[in-house]
Amino acid sequence: xxxxxxxxxxxxxMGAPVVIVGTVALDTIETPHGHRSRVLGGSAxxxxxxxxxxxxVRLSGIVGRDFPHEHKQFLMDREIxxxxxxxxxxxxxxxxxxxxxxxxxxxTIQTDLNVLTQFNPRFPDHYQSDHPILFLANIDPVIQxxxxxxxxxxxxxxxxxxxxxxxxxxEALLGTLKRVDVLVINxxxxxxxxxxxxxxxxxxxxxxxxxxxxxVKKGEHGSVSFDGTHYFLLPACPLTEVxxxxxxxxxxxxALVGMLAIQTSRDEMAFRRAMVVGTVLSxxxxxxxxxxxxxxANRDDVESQVARFVSQCQVSV
Amino acid sequence: xxxxxxxxxxxxxMGAPVVIVGTVALDTIETPHGHRSRVLGGSAxxxxxxxxxxxxVRLSGIVGRDFPHEHKQFLMDREIxxxxxxxxxxxxxxxxxxxxxxxxxxxTIQTDLNVLTQFNPRFPDHYQSDHPILFLANIDPVIQxxxxxxxxxxxxxxxxxxxxxxxxxxEALLGTLKRVDVLVINxxxxxxxxxxxxxxxxxxxxxxxxxxxxxVKKGEHGSVSFDGTHYFLLPACPLTEVxxxxxxxxxxxxALVGMLAIQTSRDEMAFRRAMVVGTVLSxxxxxxxxxxxxxxANRDDVESQVARFVSQCQVSV
Numbered sequence: 001x002x003x004x005x006x007x008x009x010x011x012x013x014m015g016a017p018v019v020i021v022g023t024v025a026l027d028t029i030e031t032p033h034g035h036r037s038r039v040l041g042g043s044a045x046x047x048x049x050x051x052x053x054x055x056x057v058r059l060s061g062i063v064g065r066d067f068p069h070e071h072k073q074f075l076m077d078r079e080i081x082x083x084x085x086x087x088x089x090x091x092x093x094x095x096x097x098x099x100x101x102x103x104x105x106x107x108t109i110q111t112d113l114n115v116l117t118q119f120n121p122r123f124p125d126h127y128q129s130d131h132p133i134l135f136l137a138n139i140d141p142v143i144q145x146x147x148x149x150x151x152x153x154x155x156x157x158x159x160x161x162x163x164x165x166x167x168x169x170x171e172a173l174l175g176t177l178k179r180v181d182v183l184v185i186n187x188x189x190x191x192x193x194x195x196x197x198x199x200x201x202x203x204x205x206x207x208x209x210x211x212x213x214x215x216v217k218k219g220e221h222g223s224v225s226f227d228g229t230h231y232f233l234l235p236a237c238p239l240t241e242v243x244x245x246x247x248x249x250x251x252x253x254x255a256l257v258g259m260l261a262i263q264t265s266r267d268e269m270a271f272r273r274a275m276v277v278g279t280v281l282s283x284x285x286x287x288x289x290x291x292x293x294x295x296x297a298n299r300d301d302v303e304s305q306v307a308r309f310v311s312q313c314q315v316s317v
Numbered sequence: 318x319x320x321x322x323x324x325x326x327x328x329x330x331m332g333a334p335v336v337i338v339g340t341v342a343l344d345t346i347e348t349p350h351g352h353r354s355r356v357l358g359g360s361a362x363x364x365x366x367x368x369x370x371x372x373x374v375r376l377s378g379i380v381g382r383d384f385p386h387e388h389k390q391f392l393m394d395r396e397i398x399x400x401x402x403x404x405x406x407x408x409x410x411x412x413x414x415x416x417x418x419x420x421x422x423x424x425t426i427q428t429d430l431n432v433l434t435q436f437n438p439r440f441p442d443h444y445q446s447d448h449p450i451l452f453l454a455n456i457d458p459v460i461q462x463x464x465x466x467x468x469x470x471x472x473x474x475x476x477x478x479x480x481x482x483x484x485x486x487x488e489a490l491l492g493t494l495k496r497v498d499v500l501v502i503n504x505x506x507x508x509x510x511x512x513x514x515x516x517x518x519x520x521x522x523x524x525x526x527x528x529x530x531x532x533v534k535k536g537e538h539g540s541v542s543f544d545g546t547h548y549f550l551l552p553a554c555p556l557t558e559v560x561x562x563x564x565x566x567x568x569x570x571x572a573l574v575g576m577l578a579i580q581t582s583r584d585e586m587a588f589r590r591a592m593v594v595g596t597v598l599s600x601x602x603x604x605x606x607x608x609x610x611x612x613x614a615n616r617d618d619v620e621s622q623v624a625r626f627v628s629q630c631q632v633s634v
Binding site: 068198199201205218220222230232233236238239240241242269272273277310312313314315 | 398416515516518519521535537538539541548549550551554555556557558559586589590593627629630631632633
């Protein structure tokens, strides 16, 4: 169960804001549970919805003229600030993926970058205010670095990335990495980034590249955090059904920054609490297509799911 | 850190005994760290050494005339009761395995059953006394059933198995399964046994087959326990080096039954404590070839490693 003081801070809106920069997308998804065409997706969307359960969220991204009004309205109804989401001539970024053999990894069938190729984040002035936490979701590391420079007031910088940037834009990625506080990355990506097959050697290697903390997402196997001193080992929630894994990692990261934003400290325990809540919310995301299940999550839900999950992890030796 | 009362019970020898039936082997092992020929191995050996850190251990197995005296002496020096280990004409069971591509799964290069084909456990009368916990390590389910019938005084029956029995001796295995309290099994095996690819559906299916609790070993991804009411989710210890994974699962199970034997209750928390200690000891096993590292483990070691591991898993939300 979340601590009382935490809930009061959420309810009273006492958290720092978070600025989330990433993709706003239309996804076409195939899983053993079915097929969905051009549904709401994108790293900034999943992360934004998750973070918004805890604090103020300011999105930055780009969409095309085809982006459905209902999605825009949904984000506005959530009071997610989309004044930093540009509407450009052209079509919205579209990803078509399938999870047919293995629910742990997607096969990309098609990527239509569309307006994403023109993305050059410009922020309304108020995005700078109140020392926001900055979450750089998976986008071009050159753009991530521009964002870091554009928001010098950020009190914490958290970054995600993916295989494509690690392989093809390695130098830019290493440059950006020097400027971030926390790297959130999956297990395959951290091995690729560091060239170490042992996960814990890979984690230690990242700490020589700039970040002061690494959080590794291992899908159904949970997550691991290391800050150079403390390891934190966290399982995933037991799920008897996974409908659509898309957005699980972005949900985790969004909940993480949202939970960090409302806590008064950023010590080890603050990160652990944030990872627990991230785990619970990402389990909700994968139980529906797109954001269908995630958008039903409310604070009572989170409260009861967190209580159950914590009791399932409790070791009292 | 282990509770004080637990340590006093260990030191004063207040636990129930455990009877362990399984293989006593000579192993030839190849890993990226090197090669060892005809070293001490076998499920009963790993489990017995681990359990002996906590309580009295009575082994049952069979060896050939070639079994080195030094290994026999080592077990006797540990005050592991080997009066139920038969010495038969012929050679000791020999397994030759390699972990060259993946430290999580062994490739069997050769299996010489040798005297194991004659194994028909006979127990000295004293093996029956004091309501032992019975651990049936991975052997023929027909023999496992005979052992269950031969030790009616057992207060708890814990069983392991493997792919070969699941595939080729399924009916016998299902018969034995009806008689056991706890099934300890790895993630690939439980999927094979139940035909369910979702781990948690597989776990629920096993509870309809006889066992009242299932404990799934997931190697580097930890372990899961379910008793029909409580899930327990436990990570593995973070290891930067794995020298030889052989015996990790047997060590885990041996520590589990040893820790259950010294506790006054067999409730959920007793199993959780036992799994934590099993995790720590199996991490020691894989850090050396054969039993080289495991045999160095003492209670102080276990105490400090458990304290560290528990602190790495602690969630206080």
